[in-house]
Structure formats: structure tokens, C-alpha cells
Amino acid sequence: MKDGRTHLAYKAEHTVDLGSEQILSADVHHGTDSDTATIIDSIATAQRHVAAAGGEAAINEVAADKGYHSNTVLVDCQEAGVRTCIPERETGQRKWNDKPLEVEQAFRDNRLRVKRRKGRRLQRLRSELVEWTFAHVCETGGARRTWLRGLENVRKRYTIQAAGRNLGLVMRRLFGIGTPRSLQGAVVALCALILGLWGLLRRLETLRAAFGWQMANNARFVATYFGTTLRLAAV
Structure with missing residues (x-):
């Protein structure tokens, strides 16, 4: 696992639109993959799904928990025109003498956004809405455990599970009933x-x-x- 434990597990990752509560991308990675190594791919996948659905909206803000915080992620998002709102990890005094100027600038801009009122609101929405999607897919939907072998097979099943959750959300908003x-x-x-x-x-x-x-x-x-x-x- 990414925290050092020995456990046979995969890591599911959701990219959720905080406005519509729709899951834009639901991918499954190896349990040893860190959050900082997968977040950029998840954002890019979510943007491709929006474009494939005929949407013209662009992802310009990202809110994530502190496990996704790293200098590389902040710089990559800044270069892609995406504003980050990711709480920083508890570390000691940071040194910027051996780092490029854009790294420090991306770090400080992210820190300011986290401390603002909008950043705190985004973090509250993230902790509420994103965790709800995991509860619906993994707990209620039964996708917490699987007997399939191979990452691709697990990804296919998990994608269908997430699509069912999105369909239920659409039905609930249209008819008031979203589940059997x-x-x-x-x-x-x-x-x-x-x-x-x-x-x-x-x-x-x-x-x-x-x-x-x-x-x-x-x-x-x-x-x-x-x-x-x-x-x-x-x-």
C-alpha cells in the first residue's frame, strides 16, 4: 500500500464536480501508487470525459486533501491553468534556495487560496460530496471488495458502478427516485x-x-x- 502496509488492494480515485455532484472520472490504481502520482492523470481524464459528453466547461479549480499536496503537483497544475486548493502537509521549515522560483510561487499561491473563505468552502464541499460518492459506490453499491483478477477488469467494473451512481443522481433529480x-x-x-x-x-x-x-x-x-x-x- 502507499502507506507502507502489505495488503492486496487497489486504490480508487474519484474526480467529482462540486456543482452537479457528478463523478467526472472514477479510476482504479495499484495500491502502491501515491496520490501525488495519480492526481494529474485523474484531472486530465475528467476533462476528456467532459469533452466527450459534449460539454464546453473547462476544469479551472481543483480541491483535494493534503495527501495530494506536493511541489510537482502544484507546479503542473499551475502550468495547466488550474488553480489548486490543497492543504499542505505538516512539515518543518521549508527551504527555497535550491528550488526554482515557480515552485515557491505555486506553493505560496496555493497556501493563500486554502486560507481564503472560498478555499475553506471548497474544502468543506470536497469532504462532504466526494466522500458521499465513495459511500454510494463502495458501501451501498458493494464495490468495496471484488473477486475479479487484473487491474483492467477491476477498472471496468468500477467504471460501471460509478456510471450507475451518476444515473441514479440524474433520475433522482428528474423523477425524485434514483434507486430501485x-x-x-x-x-x-x-x-x-x-x-x-x-x-x-x-x-x-x-x-x-x-x-x-x-x-x-x-x-x-x-x-x-x-x-x-x-x-x-x-x-
């Missing part, structure tokens, strides 16, 4: 509503019949007694 479980609950609620209305109509019909029978009896009573009284008075 939610659809099942809606069907049960609809059936209960129909049964309730049917029972109410039966009750109203019973009351109407009873009321009509009572009115008919009252009419016969009036016709029998008061009608005769009126005729006698006329004589």
Missing part, C-alpha cells in the same frame, strides 16, 4: 394511498346509501301523515 429501493418504497406508498382512497369511497358510498334510505323513509312518512291531514283540512 426508492422505487419500491414509492410503489408501496402509492398502493397504500390507493387503498386508502378506495376505503374512503366505500365509506362515503355507505353513508350516502344510508342517508338516501333515511330521506326516502322521511318522504314516505310526510306523504302518509301530513298529506292526509292536508286533504282533510281541505274538505
Whole structure:
């Protein structure tokens, strides 16, 4: 693993649009690959997916956790025109004498963006929305473990899992229901509503019949007694 442990595992990485909450790219890497070695490829893959879908938006801001912070990542993003908002790791005093000027400039610009109000808001959204996607795909979707062999096969299955999550998000926004479980609950609620209305109509019909029978009896009573009284008075 990237933290030094010996464990048979892959590393899943999501690139999420914080506005629409859609997963722009979901890739799987070897467990020994560091975060700083894969983030640039994930950003490029997300941009290709947006272009392939017919979108014209360009990725111009990136928010990530401190595991993705490195001088190389900051410089590469700055050269690509992407503003970074990545918290720096807890290290000692940094020395810039042996580093190019653009490295220090990229580092300090990133530090300023992290400390701003917008940077803090982006970090809150990242910690909330990105983790939700992992919960939906890995926990609820069951993609935490796999019995497939080979990185390519795992990537194919994980991509389908992430696409299903995006489809559920679109369905939820269009119809209010995004999963079969939610659809099942809606069907049960609809059936209960129909049964309730049917029972109410039966009750109203019973009351109407009873009321009509009572009115008919009252009419016969009036016709029998008061009608005769009126005729006698006329004589």
C-alpha cells in the first residue's frame, strides 16, 4: 500500500464536480501508487470525459486533501491553468534556495487560496460530496471488495458502478427516485394511498346509501301523515 502496509488492494480515485455532484472520472490504481502520482492523470481524464459528453466547461479549480499536496503537483497544475486548493502537509521549515522560483510561487499561491473563505468552502464541499460518492459506490453499491483478477477488469467494473451512481443522481433529480429501493418504497406508498382512497369511497358510498334510505323513509312518512291531514283540512 502507499502507506507502507502489505495488503492486496487497489486504490480508487474519484474526480467529482462540486456543482452537479457528478463523478467526472472514477479510476482504479495499484495500491502502491501515491496520490501525488495519480492526481494529474485523474484531472486530465475528467476533462476528456467532459469533452466527450459534449460539454464546453473547462476544469479551472481543483480541491483535494493534503495527501495530494506536493511541489510537482502544484507546479503542473499551475502550468495547466488550474488553480489548486490543497492543504499542505505538516512539515518543518521549508527551504527555497535550491528550488526554482515557480515552485515557491505555486506553493505560496496555493497556501493563500486554502486560507481564503472560498478555499475553506471548497474544502468543506470536497469532504462532504466526494466522500458521499465513495459511500454510494463502495458501501451501498458493494464495490468495496471484488473477486475479479487484473487491474483492467477491476477498472471496468468500477467504471460501471460509478456510471450507475451518476444515473441514479440524474433520475433522482428528474423523477425524485434514483434507486430501485426508492422505487419500491414509492410503489408501496402509492398502493397504500390507493387503498386508502378506495376505503374512503366505500365509506362515503355507505353513508350516502344510508342517508338516501333515511330521506326516502322521511318522504314516505310526510306523504302518509301530513298529506292526509292536508286533504282533510281541505274538505
